[in-house]
Amino acid sequence: MNTALWVVQIVLAAMFVMAGVVKATRTKDELAPKMPWVEDFGATAVKAIGVTELLGGLGLVLPAATGVATVLTPLAAAGLAVTMALAAVVHLRRKEYSGIVFNAVLLALAAFVAWGRFGPYPL
Numbered sequence: 001m002n003t004a005l006w007v008v009q010i011v012l013a014a015m016f017v018m019a020g021v022v023k024a025t026r027t028k029d030e031l032a033p034k035m036p037w038v039e040d041f042g043a044t045a046v047k048a049i050g051v052t053e054l055l056g057g058l059g060l061v062l063p064a065a066t067g068v069a070t071v072l073t074p075l076a077a078a079g080l081a082v083t084m085a086l087a088a089v090v091h092l093r094r095k096e097y098s099g100i101v102f103n104a105v106l107l108a109l110a111a112f113v114a115w116g117r118f119g120p121y122p123l
Helices: 002-025 036-040 043-066 072-093 097-118
Strands: none
Touching (some): 002 043, 002 097, 036 072, 043 072, 072 097
C-alpha cells in the first residue's frame, strides 16, 4: 500500500505542479481559450490558485522524500482535495460537467493520499 500511495503522490504532484506553474505564470487572456472558468475570477485570484496548486503539489512529495516536516504531506493532500471540491463547484455553476468528473478523480486521489498518510501508512 505504501508503494501505491507513493505512486499516487508522484502522479498528483506532477499534475498539480504543472497546472500551478501554468496558472501562476500566464495571463488570464492566455489561459482563457483552454480554461474558460478564469473569466469568472480576477487575475490575482487565478495566480493565487496556481500558486496554491504548485505548493500543494510540492507538498505531496518533498516533505515525505526529505523526511522533514512529514506531516505536511497529508496536509497538502487534504488541501488539494478541498481545492478540487471548490473547483468542482465552479464547474457545476458554469455547467462544465466534464470538468467536474476530472475534479472528482483528482479529489478522490488526493483524499486517498490524505487518508493513507494520516492513518494506517504514515511516513
